[in-house]
Amino acid sequence: MVRHLDMSDVAVVLRWLLLYGAFLVAALPIARLLFPSAPDDGAGFAIPIATVVVTMVAFYVGQFRFGPWTALVAVAALVALGAVGHRLAQRRGLADYDWNRVAGAFAVFAVGFGFVLALRSMNPVMSGWGGEKFLHTGLLNAVLRAEALPPEDMWYAGKPVRYYYGLPVFNAVAAFLTDTSVEYVHNVALAGYFGTLVVGAYSLCGWITRDRGYSRRLGGALGVFFVAFAGNAVTAVRFALGQLPRDLAVKWGRAAFNLNRSDYPQILFEQSSLSSWGWWDTRYVVEGTLQEFPLYSFVKADMHGHTVTTGFLVLSAALAYAYVQAPATARKRRAGLLFGGLGAVAGYFGVTNTWSLPSAVGMAWLAVVYAGPHPATLVPGSVGERLKAVAPDRDESRRSLVLAEAWRTVLAAVVAVGVGVVGYALASPFLLASVPPNDGIGLFPPRTTAAGVLLIYGALLALFATYLFTRFRAVEDGEATDVLEALVVTALVVAAGALVGDLGAIVVLLPVVAGAWLAMRFRESAGFEAMLVVGGVGLVLAMELVHAKVHPFELARWNTTLKVAIQGWVFCGLAAGPVAAILVGDVRAAAPSLDEVRQSGAATATTAVSVVLAVVLVSSALFAPLVVATDVVGPYQDGEEPSLNGYADHRDAHPQEVAAMEWFEDEVSATQSVLWMERETGTPTFVEKPGLSRGWQNPVSTLTGLPTVAGWFHETGYRGDDPYYQRVDDVGILYETTDARSRAVLLDKYDVQYVWVGPLEREEYDLASLGDDPGIEAVYRNDAVTVYEVHHDELTDRTE
Structure with a gap:
């Protein structure tokens, strides 16, 4: 029997596709102005531009009032900016859009969109297990219910959230615009973010490759592959281990499973067999770290900022790249791209994933260093001339060259700081009030061995090393030994890294970053892709040197690697697409005839490059088909019905509780309507059992967005251990005490209006006297749930 999504699912998908299509058209003039030389008229970047505009406008307007009308204001702002952009484009002769390529860009977006929809349709549930979907579901519900931003924390009543709320703001706006039930928003929005990643990678990598004189389509396709669909090298290594005799596999396989696990070597045999392989353990390679790549994160399907802002x-x-292409005379354009363009993106990161804000600043820094015009030319008049004269570009001596490069780098850093200031200012309503506590930056955390970094990034590093060697050591006129010598040098560096213990990753990564920097500055044959190698591999290297001192504090690199590794992968993937396309083109052009092979062996170099490309592509490609086979094809063959409804499983597994939640939402909505008519604001607080573990915990606050006194243990990372556990203790007393006066004091302390008693509360607490207190009235009952309303004026006197 052929199974399909039901009509309600299809209608939701079509409405969201229509919304994204409208966003693309509205933002196309802005994209055209920013990227006038892009082969698709900038269409591949129109959707993310629209998303940034809508998110930031809704974020700012929402500080005063939030709701469906906020969405209309945000869209109106986008349309107005698009109209202004179109007039400017007309003046500059840029309004002649190639609609075929615009449609092609949207088709690429739709491919990525549909891919994640296929994944989510086989596992749509907003589960409390194996991730943080309950956190993101609760945040979305809290934003949808908010009267103004920031929303009240659904897991810490009476306080605003201390977590990125920019993403649920956009998702809520899209839900308002498409009239989408909250049950569908997470899954469809996630697909939209993946489509944004795919179309951007295709457009940028194709653009770079075309400008380098190679196939745009090949570069774009390889860019999409490396950025959005490739996986780390450890998957191939684990399957290779499975081909060894069992004893040898166990002896040599531990480095590929460097986990705090008690089930080694069982996990080795599971992960090296097609019948038992699972994607979950792919990010667990280096102990104390979580190093994800984009496809892994989207398969995991949490609405984390580090996932969906890629x-x-x-x-x-x-x-x-647009800045790099701008001529020195276009000073205002260059400044606009930096402070208006990258500054706005940095601000967007500030409210959606602050970990990425430094990456936008870093892109500005690298672009100013790499670009032809001197950084001093950004400053008008004589001041700029004097800055440039401090260490002018000249090549009479090595010393002057070093001084000139150092001065260029320092000035570029000053410019980048300015971009960061713009981004911080744009995100300041969040950054000044809602950032979780932290202890700043730490230096020299526990580091990674050479084996560890190669297991994760080995395929990409091999590709970059090969490319850089071909830039520095031209392969022509039979100089095939150059490539072979370079490969030998690489092998020696890696071997040296393996011998120096926890400095191994630094020994492996630093030469690649240094080589890419030198190629970026001094090799015309190396283009913008070399700069991207510096950015991507540089971020991976940075994780070996610094870390953010954030929760969980006992695991120094846990959150740093989780949030930064995926950024490094994106930039590496953006470099890998053009690099692979260029190498493929070079191999084709240099492929010798049979006579030349017989006479000189000139095919050695091209063969070596071809082998590297083949190994890189095969080892990187394993993860995606395995995921499709296990997460889409497998469930489909087992008879599971596809759906995008994230709440359907909860209705099946907990029907009485969900029915009570629906009544509860209606009751609270009616109460809020009365408060609004009386010119009072606020969402009534209720109490349920705090979630001290994952799973079906705090389901009411999560699935409704209504604030409870204490929610999931995640709040320890946002509020600190002591304040959170004080609330947990108070909730226990509130449920179990036999002293009506003590219960009344706590009900007053947190302004509790309702008390929820469901299966979790009955299992955890002794509730014998709860319904006997004056002022506490049962207002709803079914077989699983009782809801009590609190009448504070009738409670036992608290002053006695």
Whole structure:
């Protein structure tokens, strides 16, 4: 029997596709102005531009009032900016859009959009297990219910959220515009973010490759592959281990499973067999770290900022490329791309994933260093001339060259700081009030061995090393030994890294970053892709040197690697697409005839490059088909019905609780309507059992967005351990005490209006006297749930 999504699912998908299509058209004039030389008229970047505009406008307007009308204001702002952009484009002769290529860009977006929809349709549930979908579901519900931003924390009543709320703001706006039930928003929005990543990668990598004189389509396709569909090298290594004799596999396989696990070597045999392979353990390679790549994160399907803002990292790289292409005389354009373009993206990161804000600043820094015009030319008049004269570009001596490069780098850093200031200012309503506590930056955390970094990034590093060697050591006139010598040098560097213990990753990564920097500055044959190698591999290297001192504090690199590794992968992937396309083109052009092979062995170099390309592509390509086979094809063959409804499983598994939640939402909505009519604001607080573990915990606050006194243990990272656990203790007393006066004091302390008693509360607490207190009235009952309303004026006197 052929199974399909039901009509309600299809209608939701079509409405969202229509919304994204409208966003693309509205933002196309802005994209055209920013990227006038892009082969698709900038269409590949129009959707992320529209998303940035809508998010930031809704974020600012929402500080005063939030709701459906906020969405209309945000869209009106986008349309107005698009109209202004169109007039400017007309004046500059840029309004002649190639609609075939615009449609092609939207088709590429739709491919990425549909891919994630296929994944989510087989596992749509907003589960509390194996991730943080409950957190993101609760945040979305809290934003949808908010009267103004920031929303009240659904897991810490009476306080605003201390977590990125820019993403649920956009998702809520899209839900308002498409009239989408909250049950569908997470899954469809996630697909939209993946489509944004895919179309951006295709457009930028195709653009770079075309400008380098190679196939745009091949570069774009390879860019999409490396950025959005490739996986780390460890998957191939684990399957290779499975081909060894069992004893040898166990002896040599531990480095590929460097986990705090008690089930080694069982996990080795599971991960090396097609019948038992699972994607979950792919990010667990280096102990104490979580190093994800984009496809892994989208398969995991949490609405984490580090996952869904990856497409905007691509936008930041595209703005950097546009800056590099701008002539020295276009000072205002260059400044606009930096402070208006990258500054706005940095601000967007500030409210959606602050970890990426430095990456936008870093793109600005690298672009100003790499671009032909001197950084001093950004400053008008004689001041700029004097700045440039401090260490002018000249090549009479090595010393003058070093001084000139150092001065260029320092000035570029000053410019980048300015971009960061713009981004911080744009995101300041969030950054000054809602950032979770942290202890700043730490130096020299536990580091990674050479084996560890190669297991994750080995395929990409091999590709970059090969490319850089071909830039520095031209392969022509039979000089095939150059490539072979370079490969030998690489092998020696890696071997040295393996011998120096926890400095191994630094020994492996630093030569690649240094080589890419030198190629970026001094090799015309190396283009913008070399700059992207510096950015991507540089971020991976940075994780070996610094870390953010954030929760969980006992795991120094846990959150740093989770949030930064994926950024490094995106920039590496953006470099890998053009690099692979260029190498493929070079191999084709240099492929010798049979006579030349017989006479000189000239095919050695091209063969070596071809082998590297083949190994890189095969080892990187394993993850995606395995995921499709296990997460889409497998469930489909087992008879599961596709759906995008994230709440359907909850209705099946917890029907009485969900029915009570629906009544509860209606009751609270009616109460809020009365408060609004009386010119009072606020969402009534209720109490349920705090979620001290994952799973079906705090389901009411999560699935409704209504604030409870204490929610999931995640709040320890946002509020600190002591304040959170004080609330947990108070909730326990509130449910179990037999002293009506003590319960009344706590009900007053947190202004509790309702008390929820469901299966979780009955299992955890002794509730014998709860319904006996004056002022506490049961207002709803079914077989699983009782809801009590609190009448504070009738509670036992608290002053006695």
